[in-house]
Amino acid sequence: MTKSVKPAKPAASATASDKLGKTQLVEMVADRTGLGKKQSEEAISATLDAITGALQQGRSVGLPGFGTFSVKATAARTGVKPGTSEKIQIPAGKKVSYKMATDLKKSL
Structure with a gap:
C-alpha cells in the first residue's frame, strides 16, 4: 500500500533569510505521513545521523531526486x-560537497 505524498507548497514570498529549521521539517513530515511529531523527529x-556517519x-x-553529498579534500593554501x-597559511582539510539532482535543478 502506498501513501500519497502532498507536494510542498511554494512560499508566498521567499527571501534569502527564509530558512526551514528542524522543527518545521518535523512538522511537515508529521503532517504528510500521519506520524506523530515525536516519531517524525526520531x-x-x-x-541525519546515517548521512553524517557515511x-x-x-x-x-x-x-534520488535530491542530490549527492560527498567528502572532498581541500589543498593547503x-x-x-x-x-x-x-x-x-590555511591547512589542508576536508569539506562536504553537494551536487544537485538534475530533476531538482530543472524544477527550481
Missing part, C-alpha cells in the same frame, strides 16, 4: 586575515 534524526567514513550519499591583510 526518523529525521536517524536519517560522510565521516568518506562515503558519498545519493538521494595561503589566505588573507580579514581586517589586517596579513597573509596566513
Whole structure:
C-alpha cells in the first residue's frame, strides 16, 4: 500500500533569510505521513545521523531526486586575515560537497 505524498507548497514570498529549521521539517513530515511529531523527529534524526556517519567514513550519499553529498579534500593554501591583510597559511582539510539532482535543478 502506498501513501500519497502532498507536494510542498511554494512560499508566498521567499527571501534569502527564509530558512526551514528542524522543527518545521518535523512538522511537515508529521503532517504528510500521519506520524506523530515525536516519531517524525526520531526518523529525521536517524536519517541525519546515517548521512553524517557515511560522510565521516568518506562515503558519498545519493538521494534520488535530491542530490549527492560527498567528502572532498581541500589543498593547503595561503589566505588573507580579514581586517589586517596579513597573509596566513590555511591547512589542508576536508569539506562536504553537494551536487544537485538534475530533476531538482530543472524544477527550481
